[in-house]
Amino acid sequence: MIVREFQSVIGREARLQFAERPETPEIPDTLVACVGGGSNAIGLFYAFLQDEVRMVGVEAAGLGTDTDQHAATLTKGRLGVLHGSASYLLQNDDGQVTLPHSVSAGLDYPGVGPEHSYLKESGRVEYVSATDEEAISAFCWLSEQEGILPALESAHALSFLRRSDNGLRPGSHVVVCLSGRGDKDVNTVADYLGKEL
Amino acid sequence: MSTEQTPVKKKDVTGTSPGNRIQALFRTPGEKLIPFITAGYPTKELTVELVLAAERAGADMIELGMPFSDPLAEGPVIQASSQIALENGVTLKWILDQVRIIRRRCEMPLALMGYINPILQYGVETFVKDCRSAGVDGLIIPDLPPEEAEPLIGQCRKNSVSPILLVAPNTSDERIHTVSGLAGDLIYCVSILGITGSDLTSVNTLENYLERVRKHSVTPFVVGFGIKTREDVRNINRMADGAVVGSELIRRITKTDDPVEAAETYIRRLKGGDEKT
Ligand SMILES: Cc1ncc(COP(=O)(O)O)c(C=O)c1O
Numbered sequence: 001m002i003v004r005e006f007q008s009v010i011g012r013e014a015r016l017q018f019a020e021r022p023e024t025p026e027i028p029d030t031l032v033a034c035v036g037g038g039s040n041a042i043g044l045f046y047a048f049l050q051d052e053v054r055m056v057g058v059e060a061a062g063l064g065t066d067t068d069q070h071a072a073t074l075t076k077g078r079l080g081v082l083h084g085s086a087s088y089l090l091q092n093d094d095g096q097v098t099l100p101h102s103v104s105a106g107l108d109y110p111g112v113g114p115e116h117s118y119l120k121e122s123g124r125v126e127y128v129s130a131t132d133e134e135a136i137s138a139f140c141w142l143s144e145q146e147g148i149l150p151a152l153e154s155a156h157a158l159s160f161l162r163r164s165d166n167g168l169r170p171g172s173h174v175v176v177c178l179s180g181r182g183d184k185d186v187n188t189v190a191d192y193l194g195k196e197l
Numbered sequence: 198m199s200t201e202q203t204p205v206k207k208k209d210v211t212g213t214s215p216g217n218r219i220q221a222l223f224r225t226p227g228e229k230l231i232p233f234i235t236a237g238y239p240t241k242e243l244t245v246e247l248v249l250a251a252e253r254a255g256a257d258m259i260e261l262g263m264p265f266s267d268p269l270a271e272g273p274v275i276q277a278s279s280q281i282a283l284e285n286g287v288t289l290k291w292i293l294d295q296v297r298i299i300r301r302r303c304e305m306p307l308a309l310m311g312y313i314n315p316i317l318q319y320g321v322e323t324f325v326k327d328c329r330s331a332g333v334d335g336l337i338i339p340d341l342p343p344e345e346a347e348p349l350i351g352q353c354r355k356n357s358v359s360p361i362l363l364v365a366p367n368t369s370d371e372r373i374h375t376v377s378g379l380a381g382d383l384i385y386c387v388s389i390l391g392i393t394g395s396d397l398t399s400v401n402t403l404e405n406y407l408e409r410v411r412k413h414s415v416t417p418f419v420v421g422f423g424i425k426t427r428e429d430v431r432n433i434n435r436m437a438d439g440a441v442v443g444s445e446l447i448r449r450i451t452k453t454d455d456p457v458e459a460a461e462t463y464i465r466r467l468k469g470g471d472e473k474t
Contacts, residue, residue, distance in 0.1 A: 095318030
């Protein structure tokens, strides 16, 4: 709740900026954010929880959720206790926490803020996942299209827009949370693509 | 399961509610030393041997650590030992099997110390029952707050296993009273605001804290975190009902080719056993 309180400025700011734009409706119809520990996502979602707004949290699927190299806690985890909170958790049968994987260091976490577990259980928020490959490709896409380098974490959220099964209609008003800048990630991306900088 | 495995010593049986070895131990006066070892460290083969060595050396009770991947109260030494124990394939089930083997040869009070998640996955009720039948006398779970502990404490009561709840230097008088009441038999005082293996604070600070505990706890209490020397053990026992020694013991077990011998010598020294001879 401390995290949510401080991060909630993201959602309030997004709401305000959206309302100020004469060419769009009062509020967006869809919100998308990446989920590592869940702080940027809860910050964005919180200001809209009472509204008719679709919300999507995108976790890191790493090499795929059918491998053991991912960080998709809400998608693949089970109820457990880590760092003092009961939430979805990536763990083995003995209750030992397993090592997650993601190309983005910020999503590489085996737990998730408990409010997301609640929002998943209640059905209020949809949680999906994006692989390393999808994130890298979304990173390149935004960089090339708009000259904005998104953080690799944020690129997971962005990649949702490119999925054919995302349920978005033409004319949808979507807010994607760019939780950070990608300058920090250029070396990782270059390595991934086998390029020298 | 056969009733022969019921771990209660005959002399502990009082009326219809059989006690356990921890309750019996803390009814007796005198200095108490409680060594801590990580189950399955350095190897699985040595766990039973190390417990028996501790008893030979004069330990009054033993604390067996159940390794967890994210042991948030542990300093580097116990963390590393937990990691190795997990790589050795230690599970809760294996630990309970070792306790059964220990119980064939030793009646020293024994507590398991570990984190709540593996226990939740095992099932709280089954776990406490299995503890009871294996011969475990107490459970120490540092990441289980008293407010969330009711299910575990309830099972412990039913099975004569002591839930050893924790207090710290910043625990209020009132909360010491409540927590000790919930625990019922014994509480564990964390000596400092920190992790295992840290240095002890000044005797003065410790004295004020433990005097508060003495005044407000309704149960005996032991002290752990940072206790390393014979002098520490003696001092702590003047202010409390027992001293737990973990990191320094693990460090000595790690450094040697003969962990059993090293543990026995060190524990004997902590107990002052070498002074008498
Ligand atoms: C830029 C960025 N976005 C997102 C995250 C993921 O964290 P959370 O899900 O808590 O927002 C991180 C974590 O380090 C990050 O650096």
